[in-house]
Amino acid sequence: MAQPPRIAGPVAQPRRPRIAPPPGAVDSHAHLFGPEARFPYAEGRGYTPPDAPLESYLALLDQLGLARGVLVQGNAHGFDNAVLLDALERAPDRLRAVAITDTRIPAATLRGWHRLGMRGLRFHEHAAEAKPGYVRGVGLEALPHFRAVMRDLGWVVQVFCDHRRLPAIAEDLAAISAEMPVVIDHMLTVPAARGIADPGFQALLRLVGEGKAHVKLSGAYRLSKDFPDYRDARPFHDALLAANPNALLWGTDWPHTSIDAAVMPDDGALLDLFMDWTPRAEDRVRVLVENPDRLFR
Template structure:
């Protein structure tokens, strides 16, 4: 049975890998995918699932060369947006070029397997530089990151998007301290969260019953600052690769009302990523 999504629904978190003959992986990549995941495969999946808009997040396997992501945006102009990986000393001219190409933010990884993290003071200096573009920070890290960087996140000069429900451990329950830290951060109006990655935080596996209450609580509490994505093609995933149709079907569990799904999939991405602002 096909899950019906609202018109203009957005997959706000996914990646493209290669093809490596055209877009080589970085020489110092923290990981190299076993198989490529080119833009054509992403387009076909999103089209089949009814996800007409998309945010492609540059992957660490391609490093600071954002060409592969830019190519994915160019194939679906106006409907696809990008999140870059950049050094903090990136020239102004490159920021403006990427903005014109459809990029809307920069991601920084604070996961141990993705290499040494960038000092947060350098990240905030860069954020002040790209604030005039209307860009945001996207932070990906384990629960300790939320506690360690909470003050910096709260004082950031741009919106901050926290990936994958903060990578909390669903087996520890809704009352765990890590989830409380995330909730307190979301009391700040500039902090957003992606209710993607339920498959990553689950200790039980599909259909991720232990993880759904976390995503559902965030949608209920912060409905104007939540985003959803399927995280295709699920890099560095432990356990079975998630079923894409199941992840989409579970949106009805995460956002049980039509109004909640409209905000999660359409209104919120439209606001943050500025779809169609080229017109």
């Protein structure tokens, strides 16, 4: 049987940011992978990452001057969140996490995860014309199974959403936001060439402006082909910041899955980019400290 393709790993020695982040700053989106000998990768995955273990991630936080991080289950580990639970047990003062799971998991298990520091579940919404040919999470159709316990625990509903899909589910997300926070990944990953007039991005701006969705100002390199400065992604960042800085988070997206080694972003450069694109000190504090504190406690 053909093995899933091996992908490149992150920059081994990212540079220190030019401007130190504010005290208490949070990386709100990163993944852990392996070590494979202890945390095997899932059958049916779409890629095989090099190991990106907890020790490497904590070293990255230190290098960037970040106090804490929010880990998000990576698809290479499927529905087995053991790598996250282990990290939460080992670094409880620095980490929170968001899981991916299916409806076989009972409410009692989620409550146990909460005590360790789990703070949400991630769902994937794919456009009909772009569904992956491998197992990649569950859609929002699984949310009713979890909704009551997530509401009781104050968890976030995190959504990796295709920009073409958002207009059709925007009202559903607004309704969910009345019960628990909704967080959209990576500025909706709209191809930068489409511009901010893209219908999906405009639907996102309305949700953000009305306080019905939070967005991660992460993955500029996933929108852009303009390595390493991603200038064509800046209008998306600027529009979201103008819409509602109280609804924004920032994350490295380390270790940058499925990015070619030739255009692998430097995490220090990504933090510099955020600081350059977010010039007001009060906005930096909101995005890096106050908003993640509120959502992930």
